[in-house]
Amino acid sequence: MKITKLILLALLFPILASAQTPNFSLTGKIGNLNKPAMAYIDYMDNGVGHEDSVALVNGSFKFSGYVSGNAYARMALDHTGGGKGRAVYTGDVIYFYFGKEQVTITSKDSLQNAVFAGSKVYDESEAYNKVIGGTxxxxxxxxxxxxxxxxxxxxxxxxxxxxxxxxxxxxxxxxxxxxxxxxxxxxxxxxxxxxxxxxxxxxxxxxxxxxxxxxxxxxxxxxxxxxxxxxxxxxxxxTAVGKTAPLFTQNDAVGKPVSLASLKGKVVLVEFWASWCGPCRAENPNLVKQYNTYKDKGFEIISVSLDNVKERWLEAIEKDGLAWIHVSDLKGWNSEVGRLYGVRAVPASFLVDAQGKIIGNGLRGEPLNKKLAEIFN
Incomplete structure (x- = not known):
């Protein structure tokens, strides 16, 4: 029996090893930049997010890894050492598709002026964008x-x-x-x-x-x-109004499973948000007010976060004073509950009555306040 296991492991080892072997590289040359200049990349491969960073040496950098198919990437170049956040939101940023390829990215001054070579996937994406009128x-x-x-x-x-x-x-x-x-x-x-x-x-x-x-x-x-x-x-x-809200169970901030079914008998707002979502954070003071007004009358909120960094999620909860139920699998846009409800933008919400039926879709601000007043007053 032990011999059989060893044989199986020997047969499986080349497969496991090949799965880890890098099958793409992104080699860049942007001017003659040196430290503190940094390149950052985030990319999605078949629903799984990856990120990496590297310091530039005489303008050169390289990323490599394994992708199962075509991937979509955001690459940011920090020219002055301001950090990833600054580079992504106010700096030199590009978005592109690539595959199992050896890609070169070159420019005299910036990523935004870079020329790609060696990527059939990138060329196809450029042709596609030309047909539809641009990104x-x-x-x-x-x-x-x-x-x-x-x-x-x-x-x-x-x-x-x-x-x-x-x-x-x-x-x-x-x-x-x-x-x-x-x-x-x-x-x-x-x-x-x-x-x-x-x-x-x-x-x-x-x-x-x-x-x-x-x-x-x-x-x-x-x-x-x-x-x-x-x-x-x-x-x-x-998830249309009148339908029974899809049931789900997800862990809260301390790892305890919370189910929507356990809240039956209450009016529940299933709220999709994220710490990085400006409109979500702007709506939070109103949600706090409505929650405090109606929580003793049978109103509950279960916020499903599309964050992927736990610390940022918890920090936003504390900073905004959100004293209701919070759950997340920290998978970002691949949140299982988000996908179940078809959520592709936040904020998004579904108001569920005491019997578990959806009675409101996308309510926030005054429309939400009005609906809650009708129910509880």
Missing amino acids: IMALTKAVNIDFNRGTPEQQKDTAYIKAVDQRYRQNIQNRTDKQFLFAKNHPNSYFALVALSEAAGSKVDVAKVQPIFNALAKELKATDMGRELAQRIEANGI
Whole structure:
């Protein structure tokens, strides 16, 4: 028996070893930057997040690792030693797709002006973005340029601001229409799945999305992105007002399992949020007020965090004074409860009555206050 186990381990070892062998590299050369300049990368591979950092030496840096398929990355370059947060939100940042490839990234001065070579996946993503009219970041940059073309007087004029906004919204709608068309016309392309996933949004038009999704190649639907989109399509039906709220159990901040079923008999707000979400944090003072007003009348809140760093999650709870139930699996956008409810943007909420039926979807601010007053007063 021992010999058999040894043989099995010997047979499995090459497989296990190969799974750890790096199959991609991202080699960069940005000018002649040296310390304290740092490059940071965050990337998603089949639903799993990864991050890394490296100091630049004479402008050079390299990331390598293992991916199971195509990955989506955010890379930030900190030129002056201000740290990752500053680099990501106010610095030199790019977003891109790559695969099991040896990629080179070169520029004289910045990531934003970098040229990619050696990546078929990157080239395909560029071709796809050209067809649909550019990335969201590109459209956002364009609307800022559009706004800044106005004189100082025009920039204070509501009619001018409205016209700029309307042009931007029309460009977004045009892009979405082209994404649906791309997904329909290229069912074997990875970027058909990317297009459909993004165009579908949080409130999925099932009649429109389902047929296109069904026509996609089987291997695309089997990816994490494909499975998530399938969950989102399904969630559109099971989280509608009048439906029984999907049950879940998740650990609280001290590791104790909390179930939605255990709160039956109370009116419950299932609130999806994150410590990094500005609109979520802005709504918290109102939630505190409503909770304190109605908690003794049978109102409860269970906040599901889409954080992936426990310390930041707990710090936000304490800082905002959120004295209700908090749960999270710390998987970020891959939160099991978030995926169950089809949540792709925060804040998001579902108001559940004492019998477990959803009676409100996306309520916050005054609409939430009004609904709670109707129930409890």
